[in-house]
Amino acid sequence: MENLKQHFSRASMLEKIIYINIAVFVLELLISSFTGLYRSQLNFIDQWFALSSSLDAYITKPWSIVSYGFLHAGFFHILFNCFALYIFGRLFTEYFTQKQLLNFYLLGTIFGGLFFLIATNTFPFFLGKSLILVGASAGVYSIMVGIATYIPNYELRIPLVNLYIKLWQLVAFFIVMNLISLSGSNGGGHFAHLGGALFGFLYVSRASNKELNLFENISKWFKRDKSNLKTVYKSDNPTPRRKDTLRKSDNQKKIDEILDKIGKSGYDALTKEEKEFLFKQGNQK
Structure with a gap:
């Protein structure tokens, strides 16, 4: 048990x-x-x-x-x-x-x-x-x-x-x-x-x-509100929290690009590196 x-x-x-x-x-x-x-x-x-x-x-x-x-x-x-x-x-x-x-x-x-x-x-x-x-x-x-x-x-x-x-x-x-x-x-x-x-x-x-x-x-649901999207503030000397936010923003941008590619050409069109990146990001959620 x-x-x-x-x-x-x-x-x-x-x-x-x-x-x-x-x-x-x-x-x-x-x-x-x-x-x-x-x-x-x-x-x-x-x-x-x-x-x-x-x-x-x-x-x-x-x-x-x-x-x-x-x-x-x-x-x-x-x-x-x-x-x-x-x-x-x-x-x-x-x-x-x-x-x-x-x-x-x-x-x-x-x-x-x-x-x-x-x-x-x-x-x-x-x-x-x-x-x-x-x-x-x-x-x-x-x-x-x-x-x-x-x-x-x-x-x-x-x-x-x-x-x-x-x-x-x-x-x-x-x-x-x-x-x-x-x-x-x-x-x-x-x-x-x-x-x-x-x-x-x-x-x-x-x-x-x-x-x-x-x-x-x-x-x-029935009202698209762009204000819900995350905003990333840049600084010459970002704090550790902001560095982490910037890193997540870059990852999200790359994920969106990969998903757009899948939507247009299918999953098989991805490169090996793109598939591995998507898999790693999914395991971190």
């Missing part, structure tokens, strides 16, 4: 999110097995932590708009979500911080939950139905669309067929599939996916500085 705690404490934020999802899923299985002995159709975790389409139920469990993002309906549900989270989460942390990954996951989950509640209480298709929402998909879509908005021309290699596809094309395919499935059996879930995707797109496309703290600057 002590080894597990040490491993978890040393894990990256991406790994911690995946571990928590797996741990909760295993706990769900154990509780479902036990409650099944009493013929209970909904286990304790789903009753208290899944997001219900009923506004009355949501008011009594406001935390469920976040907690549902760590629950899953079955093995393949969590397998797909964790796989997608791992693939796009690793790419996300090459350009953003570990803290921002968590913020995107949580806020994407909240946006997805809001879309679910609005849709299921607005459209006639859902009226009279009692639905619950579970799954990390909204958070995953937030991360996926966020990074695709930032580096749309990044190319991913599809295994086996050795085919390369641009990130924006892959994400566009997923978005279209969700749009044409809104009136299907999992329509509420698809609305949640789109809610998470919308958050990822809006934040990355509207944020004036990718280093902004997400929770502190939500109110600034």
